[in-house]
Amino acid sequence: MRNKEIADIFSEMAQLIEIEDEPNARFKIRAYQKAALTISTLQEDVEDLYEKGGPKALMELPGIGQALAEKIVEYLKTGKIKKFEQMKKEYPVDFKNLTRVSGLGPKKAFRLYKELKVRDLEDLKNALEKHKIQGLEGFGTRSEEQFKKGLIMLEGQKGRILLGDGLPAAESIVGKLNKSGLVEEAMVAGSARRMRETVGDLDILVLSSKGEKVMDFFVKLPEVSDIVVRGPTKTTVMLRIGVTCDLRVIEPNSFGAAVQYFTGSKDHNVQVRTIAIGMGYKLNEYGLFDRKGKLVSARSEHDIYKKLGMEWMPPEMREARGEVKLAQQGKLPKLVELAEVKGDMHTHTVETDGANTIEEMVEEARRIGHKYIATTNHTKSLQIAKGMNEKGFERYFKKVDALNRRLDGKFRVFKGAEVDVLKDGSLDLDDKCLKSMDWVVASVHMNYNMEKDAMTKRIVKALDSGLVNVMGHPTGRELLVREQYAVDLDKVFEAAERNGVALEINANPQRMDLNDTNIMAASKYKVRFALGTDAHRTFHMRFMRYGVGTARRGWLGPDRIINTMELRKVEGLISR
DNA sequence: GCCGTTTTCGGCCCGACTGTTTTCAGTCG
Numbered sequence: 001m002r003n004k005e006i007a008d009i010f011s012e013m014a015q016l017i018e019i020e021d022e023p024n025a026r027f028k029i030r031a032y033q034k035a036a037l038t039i040s041t042l043q044e045d046v047e048d049l050y051e052k053g054g055p056k057a058l059m060e061l062p063g064i065g066q067a068l069a070e071k072i073v074e075y076l077k078t079g080k081i082k083k084f085e086q087m088k089k090e091y092p093v094d095f096k097n098l099t100r101v102s103g104l105g106p107k108k109a110f111r112l113y114k115e116l117k118v119r120d121l122e123d124l125k126n127a128l129e130k131h132k133i134q135g136l137e138g139f140g141t142r143s144e145e146q147f148k149k150g151l152i153m154l155e156g157q158k159g160r161i162l163l164g165d166g167l168p169a170a171e172s173i174v175g176k177l178n179k180s181g182l183v184e185e186a187m188v189a190g191s192a193r194r195m196r197e198t199v200g201d202l203d204i205l206v207l208s209s210k211g212e213k214v215m216d217f218f219v220k221l222p223e224v225s226d227i228v229v230r231g232p233t234k235t236t237v238m239l240r241i242g243v244t245c246d247l248r249v250i251e252p253n254s255f256g257a258a259v260q261y262f263t264g265s266k267d268h269n270v271q272v273r274t275i276a277i278g279m280g281y282k283l284n285e286y287g288l289f290d291r292k293g294k295l296v297s298a299r300s301e302h303d304i305y306k307k308l309g310m311e312w313m314p315p316e317m318r319e320a321r322g323e324v325k326l327a328q329q330g331k332l333p334k335l336v337e338l339a340e341v342k343g344d345m346h347t348h349t350v351e352t353d354g355a356n357t358i359e360e361m362v363e364e365a366r367r368i369g370h371k372y373i374a375t376t377n378h379t380k381s382l383q384i385a386k387g388m389n390e391k392g393f394e395r396y397f398k399k400v401d402a403l404n405r406r407l408d409g410k411f412r413v414f415k416g417a418e419v420d421v422l423k424d425g426s427l428d429l430d431d432k433c434l435k436s437m438d439w440v441v442a443s444v445h446m447n448y449n450m451e452k453d454a455m456t457k458r459i460v461k462a463l464d465s466g467l468v469n470v471m472g473h474p475t476g477r478e479l480l481v482r483e484q485y486a487v488d489l490d491k492v493f494e495a496a497e498r499n500g501v502a503l504e505i506n507a508n509p510q511r512m513d514l515n516d517t518n519i520m521a522a523s524k525y526k527v528r529f530a531l532g533t534d535a536h537r538t539f540h541m542r543f544m545r546y547g548v549g550t551a552r553r554g555w556l557g558p559d560r561i562i563n564t565m566e567l568r569k570v571e572g573l574i575s576r
Numbered sequence: 577g578c579c580g581t582t583t584t585c586g587g588c589c590c591g592a593c594t595g596t597t598t599t600c601a602g603t604c605g
Contacts, residue, residue: 031577065578105603231593
């Protein structure tokens with residue numbers, strides 16, 4: 001996968017073009033930036049795409065035309081892009097890192113290079129220590145302060161964080177704002193509202209007429225480590241968890257427009273705005289306006305979309321993946337909702353590496369409102385997790401049987417395991433033991449670094465065993481930690497379809513696996529899905545919202561998800 | 577450099593905030 005390398009080069013080229021200052025440079029810059037965004041968010045491997053469809057396939061990507069396609073091909077073939085190499089020779093400056101300093105963009109960085117020979121962060125630090133910058137025209141002591149602060153912040157920055165960390169942080173701040181008595185309403189917007197699996201910053205909107213007071217309250221919250229920008233309507237702070245958080249104070253009359261605008265995604269908004277323009281309107285964060293600049297709509301998202309001839313769509317869909325067209329045709333799919341989930345199909349207990357007993361897990365599941373869970377402990381090969389052997393499961397299931405009797409049909413624990421798929425594709429328990437179970441999750445936990453073909457065969461063999469109910473976290477990735485293993489997912493989906501095996505949507509915020517685009521790809525096959533939190537302690541079962549968010553981002557409805565079914569139906573399905 | 581319900585040329589989002597300015601450029605999202 002070389003997408004990231006190419007995307008990085010294009011964004012660096014955008015910065016290099018910016019300092020050249022030719023007349024139409026700013027559009028060229030935007031073109032390079034857009035291309036970088038397209039490639040960095042692409043699910044497919046650019047190299048695969050090129051091998052299968054040639055330069056034409058590349059040119060079908062949004063923002064990639066002839067010239068950029070040629071540059072991609074050049075990079076794939078030679079590992080270099082000549083124009084980029086030339087530019088770098090001419091400007092031997094680490095713009096990529098320098099511009100990560102808040103307040104320092106390409107233009108200022110270039111001037112620091114021209115006048116002070118600042119080439120990288122180290123040089124910048126030295127120049128700051130010697131107070132060389134404040135002497136330059138257009139720079140002052142405050143610029144030095146700003147860059148110093150920017151450098152410190154950069155060191156403490158984590159970049160993107162898990163939705164599972166970001167969303168609760170944002171919600172906690174929203175809760176405090178709501179209780180402050182200063183706002184009429186506060187809400188989370190941005191990528192967290194869209195339930196993106198990782199978030200680079202947090203966006204919070206508030207409806208209030210007391211802007212200054214709200215900002216005062218906000219910057220003094222204990223979560224805040226630094227103030228980046230402070231204004232009456234927009235304030236940006238750095239949070240202790242390592243991401244920035246924007247707070248915007250909105251006028252009551254434009255709240256809907258602001259919510260729509262700041263929820264994004266950017267690409268979705270571009271499409272919606274284009275439609276507005278086509279209808280003779282103008283759409284921005286303040287509202288929808290007609291040709292004369294008269295406000296047409298702004299109070300609610302629903303109304304704005306309606307005025308544009310579209311259905312309102314859930315934030316999770318707003319990624320410019322065709323939802324705009326469907327909304328215009330009134331053909332948006334119905335998405336699964338958290339309230340429709342009736343059970344958790346992947347949980348662990350103290351018998352292996354969990355922290356709670358099955359009784360405690362059941363108690364919490366019932367509190368959540370579930371009607372059933374599957375208890376799916378690890379198997380013997382996974383020694384690090386105290387995986388159980390056949391005897392262990394036999395003993396454990398007796399306990400579960402007794403518990404089920406006590407529950408008397410009011411709740412059901414499905415007896416299962418998260419059985420390891422071994423290197424050769426065999427399963428980590430004997431057939432008799434597996435056949436005694438209601439729900440078998442097959443997962444890969446070891447030998448991640450196999451060749452794509454071997455890994456695909458390994459998984460397909462496991463699914464062909466006829467002993468598996470669901471493929472657990474099918475790509476094996478851990479967000480921000482480990483890439484997915486090499487595997488031909490189409491072949492896995494085919495095997496799942498052939499064997500009636502469901503695909504897991506692992507709701508654990510560190511996994512989210514399958515992810516949104518994989519779910520879309522898998523939906524083309526006749527397969528079912530199963531949501532599981534992979535809970536290792538009671539409160540992990542609350543992660544279900546992230547799985548549901550991911551399913552919704554994959555445009556999945558309740559009908560294809562096993563654990564939206566009533567208990568009796570699931571029992572019927574499993575006994576087959 | 578990209579793109580097409582203004583279609584192969586001529587547009588391309590734009591408002592808030594900051595610092596250094598006496599009216600604006602650079603940065604950011």
